[in-house]
Amino acid sequence: MERLDGQDELITRIADADPARGVAPLSDGALERVARTAMTPERTPWSWTKFRFATLGAGAASGVLVVAGILGLQAAVPSLPVLALGAPSSAGRLGATGENTPSASSGNEMMIPALRYDFTISPSLSPTTGPGTAYQLVSSESAQAAATQLATAFDLAGPVTSPSDGDFQVGSDAGPYVSTWTSGGVVNWSYVSAESTATSSPPTTSSSTPPASGSSLAGPLPTDAQASAQALALLASAGITTDLGTPAVDDSDPMQVAVTVPMVVDGQATDQSYSVDYGPDGTIGSASGILAGRVEGATYPTISASDAVSVLQERHGIVIDGGVQPVGAPVLPPAATTSPRTSSGSSAGNTGNTGNTGNTGTGTNPVTTLPVINVQIDQAAQQLGTFTLTDGTSWLLPVWVLSGPESGTTITSPATYSASVLAVDPQYVQIQAEPLVY
Amino acid sequence: MTDDREERFSRIVRDHGDAVYRYLRRRHNGADATDAEDLLADVMAVAWRKLDEIPDGAEAPWLFGVARHRLSNARRRGARRNRINATMRPSPPAQAAEDEAIADLQLRAALAHLTDKEREVLTLSAWEGLSPSELGIALGISVNAAAVRLSKAKSRLLELLSVDGMESPVRAATRTVQ
Numbered sequence: 008m009e010r011l012d013g014q015d016e017l018i019t020r021i022a023d024a025d026p027a028r029g030v031a032p033l034s035d036g037a038l039e040r041v042a043r044t045a046m047t048p049e050r051t052p053w054s055w056t057k058f059r060f061a062t063l064g065a066g067a068a069s070g071v072l073v074v075a076g077i078l079g080l081q082a083a084v085p086s087l088p089v090l091a092l093g094a095p096s097s098a099g100r101l102g103a104t105g106e107n108t109p110s111a112s113s114g115n116e117m118m119i120p121a122l123r124y125d126f127t128i129s130p131s132l133s134p135t136t137g138p139g140t141a142y143q144l145v146s147s148e149s150a151q152a153a154a155t156q157l158a159t160a161f162d163l164a165g166p167v168t169s170p171s172d173g174d175f176q177v178g179s180d181a182g183p184y185v186s187t188w189t190s191g192g193v194v195n196w197s198y199v200s201a202e203s204t205a206t207s208s209p210p211t212t213s214s215s216t217p218p219a220s221g222s223s224l225a226g227p228l229p230t231d232a233q234a235s236a237q238a239l240a241l242l243a244s245a246g247i248t249t250d251l252g253t254p255a256v257d258d259s260d261p262m263q264v265a266v267t268v269p270m271v272v273d274g275q276a277t278d279q280s281y282s283v284d285y286g287p288d289g290t291i292g293s294a295s296g297i298l299a300g301r302v303e304g305a306t307y308p309t310i311s312a313s314d315a316v317s318v319l320q321e322r323h324g325i326v327i328d329g330g331v332q333p334v335g336a337p338v339l340p341p342a343a344t345t346s347p348r349t350s351s352g353s354s355a356g357n358t359g360n361t362g363n364t365g366n367t368g369t370g371t372n373p374v375t376t377l378p379v380i381n382v383q384i385d386q387a388a389q390q391l392g393t394f395t396l397t398d399g400t401s402w403l404l405p406v407w408v409l410s411g412p413e414s415g416t417t418i419t420s421p422a423t424y425s426a427s428v429l430a431v432d433p434q435y436v437q438i439q440a441e442p443l444v445y
Numbered sequence: 446m447t448d449d450r451e452e453r454f455s456r457i458v459r460d461h462g463d464a465v466y467r468y469l470r471r472r473h474n475g476a477d478a479t480d481a482e483d484l485l486a487d488v489m490a491v492a493w494r495k496l497d498e499i500p501d502g503a504e505a506p507w508l509f510g511v512a513r514h515r516l517s518n519a520r521r522r523g524a525r526r527n528r529i530n531a532t533m534r535p536s537p538p539a540q541a542a543e544d545e546a547i548a549d550l551q552l553r554a555a556l557a558h559l560t561d562k563e564r565e566v567l568t569l570s571a572w573e574g575l576s577p578s579e580l581g582i583a584l585g586i587s588v589n590a591a592a593v594r595l596s597k598a599k600s601r602l603l604e605l606l607s608v609d610g611m612e613s614p615v616r617a618a619t620r621t622v623q
Contacts, residue, residue: 017599021571024552027467037482042458045489046451 034422036380036413087305090141090404090436091397124424126320129385129411132312139405139430141304142272142391144279144297146194150187151175153194153298157185160245161198161291187298191393191401197295200286226288228264231256238266238283241294247281250301263292272301276390277403301403308432312387315407315428319384382424384411392427405430454493457504462489464573465508471572472516488512506575506582513565513583555605563598570595 033041146153154167158177163185168176170186178184182201187194229237235254242251252271258264263284270279281296310318392406410425429436465488469481488511492499499507556564562584569575569583580591 015599017603018567018571020552021556021567025471025572027471027572030467030470033463033466033482033485038458038462041462041482041486041489042455044486045458045493046454 034413036415036422036424087307087435090394090402090431092394092436124319125379125381126316127381127383128313128316129383131385132316132387134311134313136309136311136314138306139309139389140273140306141405141431142301142403143304144191144193144299144393144401144403145302146189146192146297146299148194148298150189150194153196154185154187157187157196157198157245157298160241161185161294191395192399193401194298195295196298198291198293200290200292226290228258228262228287229285229289231258231264233289234258234264234266234283234285237285237289238268238281241283241291242268242281242296245298247296247298251281252276262286268296272391272403276388278390278392279403299401304402307405307435309389309405309430310407310428310432312384312389312407312409315387315409315430316384318428319382319409319426380413380415380424382411382413384409384424386410389430392429394429450496454489454496457492457496457499457508458489461505461508464505465489465512468509468512468573469516471568484512484515487515500582503579503582505573506579509569509573509575509583510585551606555602558605559598559601562594563601566591566594567598567602 150173151167154175154177161183163178163183165177170176174186174188176184176186182199185196185198187196189195234256238254239251242248250270250272252269255267255269256264263286265282265284268281270277279297283294284292286292386409388408389405390408391403393401394404395401406427407430408425408427410423413422413424462485466481466485469484473481473484488508491511492508566580566584569580575583577592577595578588580595581588584591
């Protein structure tokens with residue numbers, strides 16, 4: 008790539024301040040995952056390391072699918088409701104742009120040239136299974152009413168407006184403002200201060216006007232303890248007082264103190280949390296969270312951590328929808344076609360293929376030519392992850408969070424694989440999604 | 446044909462994925478590795494869908510243009526719903542990450558007072574190393590317009606850097622936390 012002519016001192020100075028200077032390059036494995044995810048038809052993007060189950064917001068936004076007849080209501084499992092998970096529909100996804108992007112052709116059996124993951128299980132992982140409780144997230148009020156409630160907590164005055172369909176806001180776009188919206192039946196909220204919006208907005212003063220003296224930048228940041236206490240007090244004023252874990256504080260940024268308050272349900276960690284960022288003088292720069300309670304649902308048998316690794320193996324390391332196999336003849340390589348959802352009634356939830364049986368691939372991409380990434384899963388923790396069911400409700404369901412080091416010829420720098428697998432026994436889970444070809 | 450598409454796409458990801466990842470890390474507020482990877486996946490999903498529209502030899506600026514658009518919308522919306530993983534998890538404030546991260550506080554203060562367009566053209570030049578022609582592709586403007594914008598942005602930044610007291614608020618804030 009040609010460099011700009013006249014690499015003058017100014018450009019050099021900016022280059023020297025590159026905030027990504029110390030950022031390690033993406034591993035080959037990460038790039039491969041990016042490629043595969045990008046080529047996967049009609050799935051919301053998902054995270055490998057933070058188990059953000061993408062169906063949650065996108066599923067609600069795109070109109071979740073109704074699983075015909077809840078196919079899994081088999082006689083063998085009459086006592087527990089089957090969890091029908093919704094895959095994103097072809098209506099597009101509501102992603103980073105807020106726009107509905109055109110869909111790839113639905114049902115396109117896309118070849119995914121990729122690498123091959125081989126998983127091994129550390130002997131330290133427990134083979135035991137146990138029960139896991141599902142919790143439904145329920146908002147007792149509308150997003151519009153929540154906007155009013157939160158505006159009070161943030162000391163904002165003014166009418167509730169609706170900048171776009173389903174979004175509600177108190178305050179101006181220039182900030183401060185609080186906005187609310189509903190996703191998966193749950194009210195979400197965020198607060199943005201005027202200073203936060205000003206940072207990315209053109210200045211309203213003349214080009215040569217220096218920043219105003221006496222701005223809030225001059226004040227001290229709160230201590231970690233102060234920030235934690237203030238965050239909890241703020242949440243309490245918004246009516247959020249239950250299921251709060253110990254706040255985590257990040258004060259590495261010299262300009263703000265970031266507080267994250269995790270949602271903890273019955274002692275179990277979840278993927279939900281609240282965040283409040285404080286700037287100088289203890290002013291709130293931004294905050295966000297949900298406004299919902301949880302209702303205890305059924306308790307399901309769960310698979311073991313080693314069975315969860317089997318899911319990884321079966322799904323070739325790509326975990327979408329918690330690793331649940333789609334309804335409707337998913338096209339998998341011969342070595343991985345063992346159905347995880349038989350009517351055997353096995354509470355262990357044996358998900359089939361666990362060995363490195365030599366996936367032969369399909370089409371023009373024989374697996375023997377694919378680079379192999381070896382992962383030894385040596386860490387497993389069960390917690391609760393958020394899913395949206397096809398009926399539009401959001402649930403916290405037991406998941407296994409699995410991680411371990413990657414190795415292989417394509418791994419040029421230390422890398423860690425991480426993914427979450429739904430821990431609910433597969434016989435109680437159904438999902439409708441387009442088949443994938445690996 | 447399908448294989449050709451896949452081969453080209455894989456090459457694009459391999460050759461430019463890390464550069465786009467860094468672009469996102471520099472600019473996406475609060476971005477950790479996962480955030481940036483997620484955003485990168487979104488950018489690449491667009492690239493896959495519009496592969497035929499990507500000009501040969503100008504893949505990088507084209508990708509930066511897509512990434513820029515994604516970030517711009519995310520900032521405008523200013524909330525976590527706009528993150529690539531639209532979950533209910535909280536997100537950091539909608540502000541430019543480059544403003545948060547760069548070490549030269551005087552420069553930071555000056556950059557913060559540029560317009561988004563001015564800042565973007567400067568950082569694309571300095572951090573991504575784009576030429577004027579590549580800037581034009583990334584910004585969706587002509588080469589001449591890109592060159593002019595870059596020139597004006599540099600002049601404006603120099604002007605801001607020369608203003609007495611430009612950095613004082615930042616320095617004052619820094620002193621308070623040291």
